[in-house]
Amino acid sequence: MTRDEALKIYDQIVAACPKIERKGKTMPYTSANGYMFSQLNKTGEIGIRLSKTEGKAFMQKYPSSGPFRSYGAVMKDYVLIPEELLTNTDLMASYLEKAHQYVLTLPPK
Template identity: 30%
Template structure:
């Protein structure tokens, strides 16, 4: 499977949009991805930005714009709480900030992600 390289300009633009939010940046999908309380929030994959939203908000954003689709980072591997936002919608500042705020509030409301203990080859928990 060919992996579409992340659009660097889009990644830089998303960085400016999320600059005012309390989040951590990590590299995933070959680009910057932002996390809140260790829960994935938003990022770039190829030429799209993805956002994590509640079920009601996913329905609302898709009703507002028919370019918004469920996020599918690989064919047949849909990420259920995420939507793809094309670059054309992000340049609309009102749209971008509205949905980043809604998404951020949702992800911030989630319990902090707890890292799972790594298992050894035998299947038993490893030592720390």
């Protein structure tokens, strides 16, 4: 999948969550409470930030997932969204909403 294709999918997932706004022009992301909770990296991979419990459960349920990397660094609490899940907009929107709720529990930056 190309980065442009991944960007279209990312935009669809974010659009399915009316309370969440996509930010960033060259590096699309979502944020709340001073924390990013999803992003599209330069290679076209999508990562979502989940609580440690949710993230562990996600990676166990979807073995093709794993830690998410951006600019060569492992992003704290992020999971890589496997390509086979990207077209399931409803499922991905539910995880994006979980990520949003998670960062709202963190102390504001």
